[in-house]
Amino acid sequence: MTRKQRRLVLIGGSLGVLVIAVALMLNAFRDSIVFFNSPSDVAEKHIGPGTRIRLGGLVKSGSLVRSDNLKVRFDVTDGNHDMEVAYQGVLPDLFREGQGVVAEGTLDGSGVFNADTVLAKHDETYMPKEVADALKKSGHWKDDYGQRAAIPLGGKAK
Amino acid sequence: MIAELGHYALMLALGLALIQGSMPIVGARSNDPVLMSMAAPTAVAQFAFVALAFGALAVCYVTSDFSVLNVYENSNSTMPLMYRLTSVWGNHEGSMMLWVFILTLFGALVAVFGRNLPIALKANALAVQAWIAAAFHLFILATSNPFLRIVDAPLEGRDLNPVLQDPGLAFHPPLLYLGYVGFSISFSFAIAALLEGRIDPAWARWVRPWVLGAWMCLTLGIAGGSYWAYYELGWGGFWFWDPVENASLMPWLAGTALLHSAVVMEKRGALKVWTILLAIVAFSLSLIGTFLVRSGVLTSVHAFATDPTRGIFILGILVIFIGGALSLYAWRAPLLKQGGLFAPISREGALVFNNLFLTAACATVFVGTLYPLALEALTGEKISVGPPFFNATFGPLFVPLLLAMPFGPLLGWKRGDLLGAAQRLLAAAMLAAVAIAASYALERGGPVLAPFGVGLSIFIMAGALIDIGERTMVLRIPLRAALRRAVGLPRSAWGTAMAHFGIGVTLMGIVAVTAWGSEHIAAVKPGETVDIAHYRLTFEGLINRPGPNYRDLVGRFVVRRTNGDLLGIMEPSRRTFTARNMATTEAALMRRGVSQLYLSLGDPNPDGTVPVRLYFKPQVLMIWLGALIMFAGGALSLSDRRLRVGAPRRSKARVALQAAE
Numbered sequence: 001m002t003r004k005q006r007r008l009v010l011i012g013g014s015l016g017v018l019v020i021a022v023a024l025m026l027n028a029f030r031d032s033i034v035f036f037n038s039p040s041d042v043a044e045k046h047i048g049p050g051t052r053i054r055l056g057g058l059v060k061s062g063s064l065v066r067s068d069n070l071k072v073r074f075d076v077t078d079g080n081h082d083m084e085v086a087y088q089g090v091l092p093d094l095f096r097e098g099q100g101v102v103a104e105g106t107l108d109g110s111g112v113f114n115a116d117t118v119l120a121k122h123d124e125t126y127m128p129k130e131v132a133d134a135l136k137k138s139g140h141w142k143d144d145y146g147q148r149a150a151i152p153l154g155g156k157a158k
Numbered sequence: 159m160i161a162e163l164g165h166y167a168l169m170l171a172l173g174l175a176l177i178q179g180s181m182p183i184v185g186a187r188s189n190d191p192v193l194m195s196m197a198a199p200t201a202v203a204q205f206a207f208v209a210l211a212f213g214a215l216a217v218c219y220v221t222s223d224f225s226v227l228n229v230y231e232n233s234n235s236t237m238p239l240m241y242r243l244t245s246v247w248g249n250h251e252g253s254m255m256l257w258v259f260i261l262t263l264f265g266a267l268v269a270v271f272g273r274n275l276p277i278a279l280k281a282n283a284l285a286v287q288a289w290i291a292a293a294f295h296l297f298i299l300a301t302s303n304p305f306l307r308i309v310d311a312p313l314e315g316r317d318l319n320p321v322l323q324d325p326g327l328a329f330h331p332p333l334l335y336l337g338y339v340g341f342s343i344s345f346s347f348a349i350a351a352l353l354e355g356r357i358d359p360a361w362a363r364w365v366r367p368w369v370l371g372a373w374m375c376l377t378l379g380i381a382g383g384s385y386w387a388y389y390e391l392g393w394g395g396f397w398f399w400d401p402v403e404n405a406s407l408m409p410w411l412a413g414t415a416l417l418h419s420a421v422v423m424e425k426r427g428a429l430k431v432w433t434i435l436l437a438i439v440a441f442s443l444s445l446i447g448t449f450l451v452r453s454g455v456l457t458s459v460h461a462f463a464t465d466p467t468r469g470i471f472i473l474g475i476l477v478i479f480i481g482g483a484l485s486l487y488a489w490r491a492p493l494l495k496q497g498g499l500f501a502p503i504s505r506e507g508a509l510v511f512n513n514l515f516l517t518a519a520c521a522t523v524f525v526g527t528l529y530p531l532a533l534e535a536l537t538g539e540k541i542s543v544g545p546p547f548f549n550a551t552f553g554p555l556f557v558p559l560l561l562a563m564p565f566g567p568l569l570g571w572k573r574g575d576l577l578g579a580a581q582r583l584l585a586a587a588m589l590a591a592v593a594i595a596a597s598y599a600l601e602r603g604g605p606v607l608a609p610f611g612v613g614l615s616i617f618i619m620a621g622a623l624i625d626i627g628e629r630t631m632v633l634r635i636p637l638r639a640a641l642r643r644a645v646g647l648p649r650s651a652w653g654t655a656m657a658h659f660g661i662g663v664t665l666m667g668i669v670a671v672t673a674w675g676s677e678h679i680a681a682v683k684p685g686e687t688v689d690i691a692h693y694r695l696t697f698e699g700l701i702n703r704p705g706p707n708y709r710d711l712v713g714r715f716v717v718r719r720t721n722g723d724l725l726g727i728m729e730p731s732r733r734t735f736t737a738r739n740m741a742t743t744e745a746a747l748m749r750r751g752v753s754q755l756y757l758s759l760g761d762p763n764p765d766g767t768v769p770v771r772l773y774f775k776p777q778v779l780m781i782w783l784g785a786l787i788m789f790a791g792g793a794l795s796l797s798d799r800r801l802r803v804g805a806p807r808r809s810k811a812r813v814a815l816q817a818a819e
Contacts, residue, residue, distance in 0.1 A: 032546035
């Protein structure tokens with residue numbers, strides 16, 4: 001093999017791998033991206049049944065209903081719109097009424113959101129960022145959500 | 159007083175870093191040996207002061223000095239000593255202290271062990287190291303000072319985030335940082351080479367041990383984090399393609415590529431410019447990882463606090479270092495003498511193949527991790543890129559890489575014999591075929607491709623054994639002679655085979671647990687049983703059990719085989735931490751061979767039932783066992799005399815053997 005041919009093989013091979021990688025990514029982007037929506041977004045955008053989305057908001061107080069076989073139903077709200085979510089499984093440790101939640105799944109024909117994954121925040125001071133932004137957008141954000149008392153009682157930060 | 163001492167020491171370290179970052183470079187430019195030789199002592203002194211600052215913070219934590227804001231927010235006097243100590247880095251400020259501690263530690267190590275380095279290269283590299291250190295010292299002092307005091311000290315601290323109160327905190331962050339920051343050495347050496355405009359194969363020999371050390375720690379750090387997430391988060395996953403995990407995987411992929419390309423550079427003088435680029439990229443990805451995790455742009459257990467000024471500061475560091483390094487590269491790289499070309503079918507060719515696929519895989523992880531952030535910044539649209547994306551991109555790119563892996567070490571330098579290598583791997587391929595057939599016959603259900611995954615991992619493991627078999631000529635020459643050859647074999651050859659074997663082990667674990675793991679979710683009352691795989695668990699009831707700073711609600715389960723043999727007791731719990739009134743799930747694990755039974759509890763329901771998640775995880779331990787084997791392979795390779803700079807050659811005979819490799 002001449003020098004030129006060797007260089008061609010090297011360049012050709014690199015380009016080949018690059019093309020494969022880009023093709024794989026574009027293909028994956030087409031079917032595996034999940035958009036985040038608040039209940040208002042779902043209402044506005046007319047998201048059809050079967051489209052996989054992430055739904056975020058607050059768990060509406062008093063809406064949690066548990067039934068047999070670890071089935072639960074609760075409403076997710078952003079203050080303007082509510083949406084009913086059905087889920088079967090163990091809820092995360094910090095799932096509470098009135099707290100932020102993100103559920104992933106699809107809408108069914110009757111307007112119920114069937115979640116296969118439910119994520120809650122993972123410490124007592126943290127609110128999922130998407131949820132916080134959605135609440136700010138809908139004008140229902142309260143400053144004490146997700147804020148932590150940095151300064152102890154009777155103490156002052158120096 | 160101790161906190162102020164630490165604060166002051168950190169400021170002095172910043173001053174020393176500024177001196178270390180400027181004088182040696184001036185010296186290297188003007189060829190002044192006095193200025194250049196300032197680099198090593200300042201690097202050691204800088205480390206001493208950072209160690210003092212870090213030690214001061216640790217003392218504040220151990221003695222529960224709640225007048226220090228950082229200690230108050232993240233510690234509690236009821237915590238056991240180990241967690242009081244590890245919570246030093248269980249928060250943003252402290253973890254940045256750990257970062258600079260390790261960074262300056264590496265600087266000092268180069269200063270002490272780099273006696274044989276050319277003086278200009280050493281001066282330049284230590285200076286670059288000091289720029290990085292100075293940037294992070296400044297970052298800590300300006301935005302993340304752990305030594306701030308509270309007037310009117312509170313009596314009790316707010317406790318460490320319960321999720322972090324785990325032995326994992328003692329190992330995972332330090333190992334990960336040793337890996338991340340370890341790549342700063344190859345980065346500094348790359349920049350130094352660019353500054354000098356000169357590079358030779360010896361450069362690769364100096365840099366390779368550092369890359370190898372960083373890679374080993376990163377491997378273990380990632381694996382440790384994965385195991386921690388597996389047992390702590392309560393849903394039994396070992397990898398979530400979470401952006402924070404990806405942030406650690408990207409430097410690992412780039413570092414693995416660097417490790418392999420440096421071999422080509424050292425042995426054959428080729429791929430110089432590419433190796434320099436990889437050295438820059440590996441550390442840049444570590445910096446990006448730090449940015450992603452520490453800036454709060456991502457929300458995860460690792461984002462301790464979100465403060466926009468910190469994010470902007472780290473972004474600034476990122477832009478200056480990555481942008482500067484790449485600009486310097488674009489400007490100076492054409493000056494470096496290109497190495498020779500080689501036949502595509504050769505050891506070099508195989509290593510280029512490895513590099514191409516590793517960097518392509520790294521690029522897909524990069525795009526998948528950063529695309530959502532870019533999209534949100536540009537359009538405000540929020541998306542999540544989850545496992546399906548990575549399975550569809552990373553997976554297909556890794557398969558050819560893994561398939562080709564056993565071939566690499568069997569090909570000769572310069573011009574390899576692919577057919578010969580294939581013949582030698584025939585036994586491995588046959589073994590793999592048997593494994594595929596066996597898994598089809600034995601396992602029912604699961605994805606169709608899973609048996610091929612098993613076959614591939616067997617092929618890799620057998621390929622690694624054949625590599626050693628070929629080198630020692632075992633089975634072909636008398637056993638005694640083969641043993642003598644095995645002893646004479648360079649440790650780096652053993653290390654390579656071992657690390658490759660480890661990849662096969664990890665792959666086996668991943669395939670088995672993904673394809674044939676089973677899950678059972680139920681709400682149980684005392685006396686009820688749950689079945690999974692060949693096991694039957696009987697729920698005996700809930701018990702309350704107090705701990706030092708928490709109380710456990712323990713579920714007691716008796717585990718039997720389906721045929722009735724008693725195997726033991728599993729006690730998963732819900733652990734409520736009193737200071738933060740926050741609960742964590744403590745899963746119970748029962749090991750069966752390399753498989754595990756995994757049981758975790760949910761919050762008890764009002765009707766008295768307890769939700770449980772029960773998993774059977776076949777071969778799951780192989781995932782982390784493989785990482786341990788990779789680490790051991792790296793360690794063996796690191797102990798190779800040839801990797802130690804200027805280590806005296808032991809004898810003529812040994813040199814001859816090395817040449818034969």
